[in-house]
Amino acid sequence: MSTELLRTSLAILLQGLLGTLLLSVASIVGGTLIGLIAAVLRSFGPWGTSRVAQLYTELFRGTPVLITLMFIYFGVSYFGYAIDVFAAGVVGLSVYQGAYISEIFRSGIEAVPKGQWEVSQILGLSKTQAFFTVVLPQTGKIVLPPLIGQYLSLIKDTSIVSMIGMSELMHGGQAIVDRVGKPAEIYGLVAVLYFAVCFPLSQWVRHHDRRNVLS
Template identity: 85%
Template sequence: MTSDLLMSSLPILLQGLLTTLILSVAAIVGGTLVGLLAAVLRTFGPWGTPRLARLYIELFRGTPVLITLMFIYFGVSYFGYAIDVFAAGVIGLSVYQGAYIAEVFRSGIESVQKGQWEVSQILGLSKMQAFFSVILPQTGKIVLPPLIGQYLSLIKDTSIVSMIGMSELMHQGQAIVDRIGQPVEIYGLVALLYFIVCFPLSRWVRRHDRRRSLLS
């Protein structure tokens, strides 16, 4: 890659990277909330909510993320409503990744010793009070490494949002290639920027797992 091509492409790609990071943070927050709600409903929800939560999880875990994004972006327009590309990306990624995050939280909730629930009842806490004040803090410590791993998957999934026209990192890279060519150099730079974002998180997960294995 020539220095002129690098200097002209990098600012555009960095702008796309900023959009990718904003989209990722918004989708991580949304996906975490959706996933936690689904995990709670599936674990001890009232009436038929466990079945509904399981249906949601199985549905989105069994379909591609692109289908979810297309359905939200074009489906809303089909019913006569307008939706922003960024909003469609956040909602689509949150709903899709929430199904995977729900299973991470569910496994963490079920890993907490049942005696914790019994002690909470003895102390006079309601089920919800026990969950938020006793069970959830312990669950957070258990699920943090796999949760970070799922966030890494979400960050990489943001590249698919380019299919609905959002100008994130991948879309900007594609626009540069369409204009000036040099796909190997441009996509290599795009891959490097994704790597710079994801590598520290993946390293943290490996170090955390290694530390846990040594302590166990």
């Protein structure tokens, strides 16, 4: 690969990486909120809402993320509305990843000793107060490593959003390959950039797990 091609390719890919990072952050926030709500409904909601949350979880965990993205992006236009490709990507990834995140949160909630609830009741806290002040902070510590692992999966899933035309890292790589060829070199650069984002997070998870084992 020539120096000039490397320079111009990196400029395009870094611009795509910015789109990937923005999409990832927005989807992480959305997926975490959706997942937490679904986990709470499954754990504490009345039968009807609990069943709806369970159906949501099973539905999206049992279908490909591309189907979710296609349904949101093209399905909205079918009903006479328009949705921005970035918004479609955020909604699609948030809804899809939220189903997996809800199971992580639910496992964390169930891992908190039931005695914590009893102590909270003795202290006069309502169930809502006990959840937000006692249970949720402990749940956060329990679920943080698997949650970061799921975020890594989400970051890599952003590459699929190129299928609906969003200009992110993979889309930028495809555009360069279509113009100049050299797929091995270009996709190699794309892989390096994904690695640069994901590797520090994976190392943090590994370090956190090792520290927990030693403690």
